[in-house]
Amino acid sequence: MASYFSRRTIDFLLYEVFDATALTRYPHFEAHDRETFAMSLDSVTHIADTLMYPYYREVDRHAPELRQGRVSVHPKVRDMLRALGEAGLIGANFSFEHGGQQLPELVNACLGYILTAANNSMLYTGLTSGAANLINAFGTPDLQSTYVAKLLAGQWQGTMALTEPQAGSSLSDITSTAEPQPDGTYRIMGQKVFISAGDHDAVDNVVHLLLARIAGAPKGTRGISLFVVPKYRLEPSGELTDNDVTSTGIYHKLGQRGTPAMHLVLGERGDCHGWLVGEPHRGLSYMFQMMNEARIAVGITGAGIASAAYYASLAYAKERPQSRRLNEKNQLDAPQTPIINHPDVRRMLLFQKAVVEGSLSLLLESARLADLAHVAEGEAKENYRLLLELLTPVAKTFPTEQGVRSVSEGLQVLGGYGYTEDFPLEQMYRDIRITPIYEGTTGIQAQDLLGRKVPMGGGKALQLLLAEMTQTAQQARTHEALVPYADKLEAEIERLRTVTGALLPYAQRGDTERFLMDATLYMELFGLVVVAWQWLKQGEVAQQVLSTRPPEGDELAFYESKVHTMKYFFHYEVPKTLALATRLTDPEVLTIASEKQVLM
């Protein structure tokens, strides 16, 4: 089987860079050790290898269809959901009490990475565990007992039903309504669009975690409540009754065609029952507590697709002969050389590798912060939480934006063949393009980063991050070979500080529009610096091994390749901060709308 991810890289990150076993010293994770982690990883790899990766093209070519109100998906989706459910891999990060395995997020993130690398288009379970998580966290014991077990078994599907036709990025404009009933339930009316896995026949029920306004609720985001709205409601008799949720449309999408995106109409017959989750009007704040996780999940999807693309390009480049090396152009009798020997191709592959492994490292850093914010105590707990909050929009954006670029370079490696359906790159190119849009577009993430996360608590999270990064640079300095890279990272930390300092005064003056005008470029700068930090971390660990106990053969190549890719990132990608910082500190305003500046 062609490879689509590197288990060796996962193990390197888990045990050598992020010390996953250290987490098992906390009581919450004490049931775990490296062996249980390996079992989860093996188990998910088996399912990915047998039920997902082989169907990557098929689910794309035979996309779900909506016929007479029913959505049919590829038959393997049912098998995959059941297998993941039976192996306890849906919500494996949940507590024992809530039906999970109390697996650290750090390891759980690796499971998601393997699944999305195998077949991102069959990824239904992230939505299900997100929905179950919300019910566990804020729902009544009744709601929990009705829904969670079925969801985690993969028998029912969960969704996040937020978006409406007139309210995409602007959730405050949601208009779906919930009318209170004497029995404590609500009657739901409204429309939802782009609901991923919003209806399909691989499960027996679909459970929507849905945002709506209770009649008379205040305007804006403070008047939105969260409801459980199933496709079929469970009667006291145990029967499932139609709950007046109608699939009126299925989107035809550029990619991720294996997962249906639905247009739903709720309450056409006035018989759509909803159950309030938590307190009225607090729905958006509940949803946002889950949003961190959802955003990291999208980042994982970006990194996973980019990983599959990297290994596909790498395999092609090693096998495809074309032309001779540039210094041997005139040796016409010589056989053609594999294209991996052309510097331009090697550059593209190194870019792919740097993006894939830099992204995964950042995502695992974030997952580990989520674990520590959960199990640590006191000030440390709070600091972990702050760092996680700060890094989340970056961990969503870097892997998706740079993932799109890296898959495009991967396609380019194959030349004309990359453009054809004979190779999987064209599909990966289509699939990954949604990730900078899902769960808040890059523009929204950038506003969250600069507008909310950087200034929060007087900039404390950013100070913590800069200190962490400085510490990595100082540690790297102990290796002679890494001193230039420690210097570079420190220069970037300083640059980030300067740029941030140049922007914050606009916020202090209350000119949000000017402050956030180029937030997307700030995000790009921030992402480059943070991933440079992750690469120096990885490089330091690898250099330590190479300096103190150099291995042989593939293992030697593995560690050398990490240091080499770190160098690639610093020499080719990091210089882009120069351009970004130049723009971000340039006083010229060109994108704030005014009467005089007509775009035509």
Next chain:
Amino acid sequence: MASYFSRRTIDFLLYEVFDATALTRYPHFEAHDRETFAMSLDSVTHIADTLMYPYYREVDRHAPELRQGRVSVHPKVRDMLRALGEAGLIGANFSFEHGGQQLPELVNACLGYILTAANNSMLYTGLTSGAANLINAFGTPDLQSTYVAKLLAGQWQGTMALTEPQAGSSLSDITSTAEPQPDGTYRIMGQKVFISAGDHDAVDNVVHLLLARIAGAPKGTRGISLFVVPKYRLEPSGELTDNDVTSTGIYHKLGQRGTPAMHLVLGERGDCHGWLVGEPHRGLSYMFQMMNEARIAVGITGAGIASAAYYASLAYAKERPQSRRLNEKNQLDAPQTPIINHPDVRRMLLFQKAVVEGSLSLLLESARLADLAHVAEGEAKENYRLLLELLTPVAKTFPTEQGVRSVSEGLQVLGGYGYTEDFPLEQMYRDIRITPIYEGTTGIQAQDLLGRKVPMGGGKALQLLLAEMTQTAQQARTHEALVPYADKLEAEIERLRTVTGALLPYAQRGDTERFLMDATLYMELFGLVVVAWQWLKQGEVAQQVLSTRPPEGDELAFYESKVHTMKYFFHYEVPKTLALATRLTDPEVLTIASEKQVLM
């Protein structure tokens, strides 16, 4: 009808920036004036509006199919080819003697731009005119009389049949053979892949301009000859006979699905007749004399698709309300604002506009150089030729590479809707992705630029270009408002000079691999500087109008928008040269293959 290009921008470039009417003072173009140019533009617009743009989605959804050796395409392709043929718009740039209208390339490029913007996937005629051009230039009078009229009438299709399974970027490895026959013809045997429009039922014959080796020819590029190989050969009786060219496969592609890309097998029955074009063994040099034109045509396609995407995004952004402006976030009773009022969206639109109009300007600059290289005399003629040679790979690459990015930003403007088939952006995103691959990938163009064009004639072409750009900067200086941009362009010219000076010593030492290691980044730098020059040219013309005879209404907005977009390009895009120059002058070598550096 939705707009997909701006005629006003074309007229601005033709008459205000590039002074198209000045060309009509040369005898070769004396039959033309602004009126004949307008007639051609109107005529092509009518065909684009009625026979191409309305079928943009349809030709994608109903892609050509190969059934029992026959390729069927959308029925409108036949109508479109006939209409263009009857209007004399295929090969309109050919001389009267060769069946054309002697239209300047400058105007002809605009025709191609309109056609590709309308429906890039229905663009068969560029291939036809390329083939006819080769026959006119190097073929015997017999070949000319047999083929050219039918090709220019749109009744027969022309193709460029270069690529073979083992020889994509490496044309020296072509193995198709041509066996001389007593009657002066050749018997052709071989395979060709990725032959665009290589077979279809909208024409009565397909004429391949095909590269093959005559038995016993020298190895490498100096042993390749050019042949005319028709699908049906014309018998002396006037009948068309099957010429043993078999369509064995049709590629299923990511985009440009309206045009079939064929796998052809020649001479399966030993009965494939070919006619030599020009002298034996000189085929590649003939082909390369046409290649400039083909590369510019691909650049035009990139710019055309990017144009259609820009107008689609712009229309959406003006109409789609979402959220409130950032400084009015709390006004929940206020209606949502059109997203064009969000700085991040406006930035993306300005990027699109800057790429589209900057690319078109560069392409028209190149087309005008082709005209002048044709009609001028003496040293001036040679200088125009040198400039054209130098700019051609850039005019192919900037519009395609940046076009891909700009269409992607265009899709992002639409958010989730951009990812669906309800809007054309997803198709444009697929269609444009081939353009950095066609007619020599970006990597190949970059090697051509740095490895061949920059050093040629002791660097004379580059000196000429730097002088041209400096002159534009000096002219812009006469406007107070443009002084900062003149300064910026001069700084970039200096940067380009420095970077080039740092790289050339590797070539002088004979270390081609090191010299060309980062040629693609050099290309990116070169493109940014050259398009900055084009924007300053446009800005200077617009500023001149605004300063001396300011118009009103839409015309005022038009000129202001040009100056504004120029500023966008200098403030947001040009700073990227900092990062590129840093990398290009950095001594660290990371992409030259060695035993020690294993990619895994």
